[in-house]
Amino acid sequence: MTDTYHAVIPYESMDPLAIGATDDESKKHRDTLTLEIPSANLVAAIYPDEPAPVGDSTEASRRALAEPFDGPTFAELLAGKQSIAVVIVHQFRPTPSSKLLPPVFDAIEAAGISDVRVVCANGKVFPMSEADMEQKIGPANLARMEANGWAFHQNDPQNPDAYTFVGVSSGGTPVWLHTEVASSDLKITIGQAQANHWGAGGGGKLILPGVVSDATIESNHCAFVTSPQTHYGAYAGPMRADIDEVATMCGLDCTMNVILDTHGRVIDCIFGSHPEAHREAIRRFNAIYAYDSWVEEQGQADIVICGVFAPTDHLFFHTGWGCMSADLVLKDGGTIIYTSPSPGVSTAIGDFPGFALMDLMKPYMPPTAENYQRVLHDIHKREIQMWAGCIWVPIYEVMTRKHLTVVTLEENLEMAADIGLDATTSLDEAFAAALSRHGANAKVAILPYARYQLPKNAIRMAAAEPSILAHASL
Amino acid sequence: MSRTAIPGFRPAHGVADGDAVRREIRGSTTILEILRMYPDGEAAKLMSQLYWPCAHCGGAVREPLTLAAQRHARDPRAVLIAFRALEHGGPTDGEVALAAERHSR
The missing domain is CATH 3.40.50.11440 (LarA, N-terminal domain)
Known part of the structure; x- marks a missing residue:
């Protein structure tokens, strides 16, 4: 019998106004997804050690x-x-x-x-x-x-x-x-x-x-x-x-x-x-959310599984920022599995679906290095509004090098398919597909709070750091 | 209850329940007005089909449709036709394609 790791992945989406405005936990819906991962494949599961809330x-x-x-x-x-x-x-x-x-x-x-x-x-x-x-x-x-x-x-x-x-x-x-x-x-x-x-x-x-x-x-x-x-x-x-x-x-x-x-x-x-x-x-x-990277000792992961947690949003456009964080520890050609319910948002002027604004990348699909050049040209020509492009363009750029599978609600699948995004309702299915792409020895990492999490070696607090200057002189 | 006693207090213009909603789309009609004409999301969906982020943009409050078309390098006439077609259950795929076509600036 194969030894497995029981992974618990947050799968939450709440109204940011509700998070900020109420202390009533009963008004906050929380959910998780679970996944059994062969222990031999797991290189890291990063769960932060958070201090207690301030209370008042x-x-x-x-x-x-x-x-x-x-x-x-x-x-x-x-x-x-x-x-x-x-x-x-x-x-x-x-x-x-x-x-x-x-x-x-x-x-x-x-x-x-x-x-x-x-x-x-x-x-x-x-x-x-x-x-x-x-x-x-x-x-x-x-x-x-x-x-x-x-x-x-x-x-x-x-x-x-x-x-x-x-x-x-x-x-x-x-x-x-x-x-x-x-x-x-x-x-x-x-x-x-x-x-x-x-x-x-x-x-x-x-x-x-x-x-x-x-x-x-x-x-x-x-x-x-x-x-x-x-x-x-x-x-x-x-x-x-x-x-x-x-x-x-x-x-x-x-x-x-x-x-x-x-x-x-x-x-x-x-x-x-x-x-x-x-x-x-x-x-x-x-100090709380940056982690010691496993990459130097164990190499980049083949598969990174990302969760979505409360202080994010109803749209993948906002929950999906962790794609860029996962990118830092995932090999090119690897797979990001992003679990995000993305139920959409109701506003005073109407309701918007969970993949709203991700549709802006559709004219550039499929995500390739060549098509990314088209994106860059259109930014230069100011044909891409970068107040929104500042989010979807980096996600797209990651997708030119890595495969993204979104695990989401059924109601989002049609729009995801129309955009050209790989999406499913099943984490098990997404994981099985990723394993078949990367083989039985694939290295798997879990970033349950990916939008917050980053490897410590990515931190650049001061402009004069030698690594930045070295890069600039290349 | 509107907090009209707060100086400068102005929620997104035109979204209060009692605000009048025009039915006819002109070149001068703002993105916000068009969104309000179609509260079930038909106009927002058309913007999505044109790859416009306008339905989510703070500029929607002031942006007339023709200016939005120019900003996104589209033919203003084709865009106007597509949005006007919403009233009759449209636009057709052909009308959407014409409105979505980018023109060099």
């Missing part, structure tokens, strides 16, 4: 404001200021803004500042509906804004009248900042810190792409998304470096950064000067 997110926010990682306390920063912009994340991010805002508002009121605006960092994502706002900001916070006469704005990327020109970054990105943010004496962002393919999320990213114009977003994304130096863990990579430089140019003073565990709960909250506080948040994130 609001108190964690209050404590962070009073005990900054770097720079003055929030109260000290507010002293003498006439106006403030509080920049928050949009409806497709799970940051529990409604719970983090009360201490921020307390401090602003205590400082006697009346010229206040909350600005949603939509980037080029669809604006929040009123129902979205009620959940994201919370009725109590909205009532407080109403009573104080504080303003609320959303990014309006194609309205040229809404922006102020700031300058051009060293990477060549022309920067138009939302005037409501540009005109504020003090600027704070509140978001989720996590490593990702673009270097990291949170912090200055709420400035770019959050509250800048269409031209600024597209310029940054067109220039840097396809760089080989833009990858999981590349905080010092060209894309994240440009984002942080632009945030500095825009006068971002400070950031509040939460780390959410794989259940969507706050496990850390770090406040302080830009960019130091966010950088620290990413260090702490990496």
